[in-house]
Amino acid sequence: MNLSMILEMAASTGERAVATVGNRTLTAAGLDALARRAAAQFRNHPAVLYLGSNHLAYPVALFGSALAGVPFVPLNYRLGEQQLGALKAKHPGALVLEQEDLDALVDDSYATGDPEPPLEPQWDGDTVAAIIYTSGTTSDPKPAILRHRHLLAYVLNTMEFGSAAETDASLVSVPPYHIAGLTNLLSNFYTGRRVVYLPAFDPQVWLETVRRERVTHAMLVPTMLARIVTALGDDTADAPTLASLAYGGSRTPRPVLEHALRAFPDTGFVNAYGLTETASSVAVLGPDDHRTAFDSTDPAVRDRLGSVGRPLPGIEIEIRSEEGEPVPAGETGLIFVRGEQISGEYGNRSVLDAEGWFSTRDLGRLDTDGYLYVEGRSDDTIIRGGENIAPAEIEDVLLAHPGITEAAVIGVSDTEWGQRIVAVLVGDGDPDEIRQWVKERLRSSKTPDNIVFRDELPKTETGKLLRRTLLAELEATHA
Template identity: 35%
Template sequence: MTAAVVCSADSERDQRRAAAALAAGGLRAGDRVVVSAVGSPGLLAVVLGALRTGIVPVVLDPGLPPAERAALVADADPALDVAADPGRLLAGTEQHDLADVPLARPMHYTSGTTGRRKGVWSGVLPEDRARALAAEEIELWGFEPRDRHLVLSPLHHSAPLRFAVHTLLAGGEVLLPGPFDAARAGAAISALRPTTTFCVPTHLQRLLARGGIDWSSFRRLVHAGAPCPVPLKRAVLEAAPEGSVWEFYGSTEAQFTVCSPGDWLAAPGTVGRARPGRRLETDERGQLWCAVPPWARFEYWRAPEKTAAAWRGDRVTVGDLGRVDDDGLVWLDGRREDLIISGGVNVYPAEVEAALDAHPDVVESAVFGLPDEEWGQRVVAAYVGAADPADLGAWARARLGAAKRPKALHRLDDLPRTSTGKVRRLDLPGVLGLDGSRSDPHG
């Protein structure tokens, strides 16, 4: 089985080289360095070398269309953009001192309801908060030097990067088998004997469907990113070692709950309890708010109005709806109408609509999600205009990342609206006959 194996000692040497190269380039604490590379030892070294000197890596999807990438880079205003070649920072022999723990969090961009993506920015942390942030993650998952962490999800996402980074900080190894493929991932699990992994339900569904995998090495198999169907969760619990299958609920911005196997078996469908040091409650609209410790605070990069809307004192929301029962278990009653989760990736209709509406033959569009056995949800679009669906599909492929591209495009004479003129996205499956209620999309 071929996979890059990143051990803590070798990575630390490369982190010191990356930090030296950044310092030689004039970067200082609080500056930003953009990297948009596939998962590799070099990517991890540059991210950690930056973080352990207070420089903030802005980690972008390497598959972004050029125009979208250029817009995000301009917004991030970096001191350096190493693009897809983090290795260029590792070529020298000079090494730089590193802090024991990251002094910042990576900046990731999360989709916004206005169609403009938002950078999640935590700045440079005081030393006591930096230590508390690292300790919280390492203690929660019990990372230790004997761990072998298998990376199944792209490292430009916040959770996979967080798990890999803290495994290395704890002295463990990280296994990088390459882009997810069920056959390759299954072989890695059986041959390389990983002790931990992070994945999304789509990965679990594909691995279980493949069969023949020896799961016995796992002590923590952690999933999140999308709702996990109860039958799938039960199948994973049966396949993996007792006590190993954990779940959490969180976002790019903040982490909210952790769900042990025992809590889930006692209350199937829950996403667990508030993480240590946090408190979850709902407001009058059923929106979940979480009180977080000081080291978990963030703001939206250069978007003070969005930051203000997300915070009430020490409580933060990302807009999800749910409830907290009398036993302290958290339940998600539904994601926001404006959010689709496909394969663990957040897709906001407004962002996709903005790309479709820019087509000269589209008057307006509306994007929604439909249930999908493999991806959780798939992205579907309805539009008004003369654009040919095939032409519009090509237009979308040139401007949107893979997860955001509509899997089907339906032309309508009009979009359904409320009495005040707002498009009723949730009515579109029925209008188009995609929920079994009718067969004539124009009727």
């Protein structure tokens, strides 16, 4: 099993459009020719490092690497020179594709002339397909190993080949070094949906692109979704072709989601939960669940807007206590997942247990109907006076306050309580009134000890809160 089989299947459609950036579109046959030409160059290197933005060269480089039998390593090109240098040093001899190299990779003349000898890809599913460095929001980035069998299991278990209409188009705004960027490409090519790349995200450009390209499917991280609904204000989106809008990658504030559901009344929303180590999504809250919950007056049903749905085919989810024992439905514990697509491997080290379970290090719970609720990272748990407190619970209450647009709750060292609860907020309001707001909805032990206002919160390019950065700053301030 090799990712190149997806390229071969797509190439069988001939002149069908498969990828668009700006005014240029690649056909399936054209991409196949470019990828095979690139593979002839790639096979003399131990890996291919991709240091560019969303570009037509991205699928060429990915499938070229698969054909050449070498790992594809998309790196965050926005990192500083020192950080990038350290990552490059981990891959001696690798071919490095910088932004300025990408146009040449898709130059029409590049795929002309005498054809290269046909390449026979390595069909061993255990061969490394991609190495993606985790975002490192709570620790240093780790090299997550994704083998061909992991990525193909995700695609084959969740998608139907050729199921998309020829007019279908998927707008991809997430960066190429994110797992969603890679798996979006694979799933769209497999279903036959044209991929429209947005090199840099801007809410107005995103909306204009949806309308101009008649986009039917799109995927966003929560920060992008928040910027779009802010740009729309009270207006509806005027995006009649948009049938599906997926979001994920981090927690989405409930007010943002509800605003989006009003702004896109005819669009089906999909919340996808997954990690780099799980080769993309492992659970999904689908369109029907979104609309049922949004329209319901039953608090228990409406609360499902805060869930990430149920496991995808081929995925098992188990909630365990700190002692490693399964807990009953409704109880919070550590989220473990198991399935063919789960890698759970960093470098040469597997972190799967003896039965193949992977600890996501996320806290969560399953309700009696199998819906998964993610309550934050286990590393983020605040221990105040011996009580374990999940920041997500307090953040949700804070975000319901009319003056607050963003919230991060952090535990800061304290000699009396072990940790103090500090709420860092974007917005405005009286700190004492905000603390009372939380106290009335939760209890005293979960009320922030301190309220801090900021113009913005530190985040990664994909919208994940950089808690370790915020904690370091707060610890210094508190000290």
